[in-house]
Amino acid sequence: MKTVSMERDTVHVFAPATVANMVCGFDVLGFALYDPGDEVIIRRVEEPGVRLVNITGDDGRLPRQVSKNTVSASVVSFLQHIGRTNIGIDMELHKRMPIGSGLGSSAASTVAGLYAINTLLGSPLSRRELLPFAMQGEELACGHGHADNVAPALLGGITLIRGYDPVDVVALPVPPALHASVVFPHVDVPTRDARQMIRTKVALKDAVTQWGNIAGLVAGLFTDDYALIGRSMQDVLIEPTRAILIPEFYEMRRLAMEAGALSFGISGSGPSVFAFARSAEQATYVTSIIQTHLTEQGIGSNGYVSGINMEGPRELRD
Template identity: 50%
Template sequence: MKEIKIFCPASIANLSCGFDVLGLCLDNIGDEMIIRTVAERGIRITKITGADLPLETEKNVAGVAALALINEINPGCGFEIEIHKNIKAGSGIGSSAASAVGAVFGINELLGKPFSRKELVYFAMKGEALASGSEHADNVAPALLGGFTLVRGYEPLDIVQIESPSELFAIALHPQIEVKTVDARAVLHPMISLKSAITQWGNVGGLIAGLCTNDYELIGRSLQDVIVEPLRKVLIPGFDDVKLAALKAGALGSGISGSGPSIFALCKGEENAKNVSIAMSENYKNTGISFDIHVSRVNPIGVKIIN
């Protein structure tokens, strides 16, 4: 292959209790990228649509991730990248992760797959660091691997894939405002109480157990965040009201998607998810802020080649 076209999915990170360690891959929301092999070595970003992002390789998330990969393997060729953004930057559903994941996945495919998908997470994290100021894998891991992912550890990087229960659906409501990841991290406290930590650990364990046993009620009880959400929700107008509307309509749980401003909800069954989506939409109209809303299955595959 000399050229490849790929779908780079959006993702929901943190999932309330799992700050920087949990994420899920969305199915019908994502970017598209075209990557081609060229004789001249290095990485060139030739085209970006759908967003005002830099073409300079070192200033672009996809470019930085791609450079990390080729610097590791030193191929005897270069690559051109076209990025067609459908995930808005600063949306909280993994826009930067999609770019980083698409770049490393596409180049790896063109080179004959020298790295596994799990190994590609390391390179994609380098791109995430440009966007947020820190290397984290809670978006890039599910976007690469599909389903739910748990980052058990970062030193060394240890990622666990978790299959999604078959009837689980996700909703993502994206207000048309931007919350930059660096700003959302700035409001967090570096120290937390032991009581809060114990509550959070219990919820993370409960969520993992619920996913592995298809226990939807346990999943719902575990979608609670006593550490990050109370600090970040002030950045999202109408958050408490729309979360309450989602729960009253039958959502298993609801919270901040990534660093925000998107608000997610998890539901059992497609019909229930559609009803929750309507309730969230009707409620959020009261803010006067424009928004998009998506209902999606959990994507079991992650980034993929398309025609």
């Protein structure tokens, strides 16, 4: 039986960015980063209702209306589910990561909000029980309630979404030396547009190649076989289409692989790209090489180097 802890008056939570798809696992694979991420502060107040009192770091791009913002809407659904709609809640959202980066920006915000409200009220639900509410937030944000960002953001580590009806999330092992190089080029690739470009029918031979790669990647993670991980991370279904939207994609991939990366691909719907490496030092080098090339092409970028974040959201002590 789950032990419920004491209720609180204020909770401040960080939730991490994520890399979805992991090249060959469209909508079913993802992992959590240590940096960047978003923060949510939730306070209990006397006046009943949920209010979104402040948003920073979004340049005015996110909706302030409670029913339209993924964080507040998810919190309302959570409160309805546990029968606490009479409570008074003031929320602040602080965006510490770029919007539209392909790094699960909406997922990080939503997970931070859900983890915060659950903690505030004594953790009546487990993390896995919070997942459906986080998926509702993704549906509000991009029109599709997939879990490949929210699952690793909420649970940490590398996650496999085995199925959606009902949602079935499997935690995968993480080889100890695995690190990610992530680069966000400053170009615009809207998630909805990127998803609309995807083919709805695929050739059987391509499907066989894809599921062989997914199986190979999972096997490589279980056996710490870095070579198998690298050669399995190939995408014949999604990447050929989405890569068109990302300037310098193939040159970035060439540079990353020549610099010793295990693999290279698109993070989520892009424009961020990522590479796996066997060490933090190698991941740092790959990030530097890619960012230098983008700068030479007149394209700004953000670069991140991270191990796999096994913790997921965490409470911050002010």
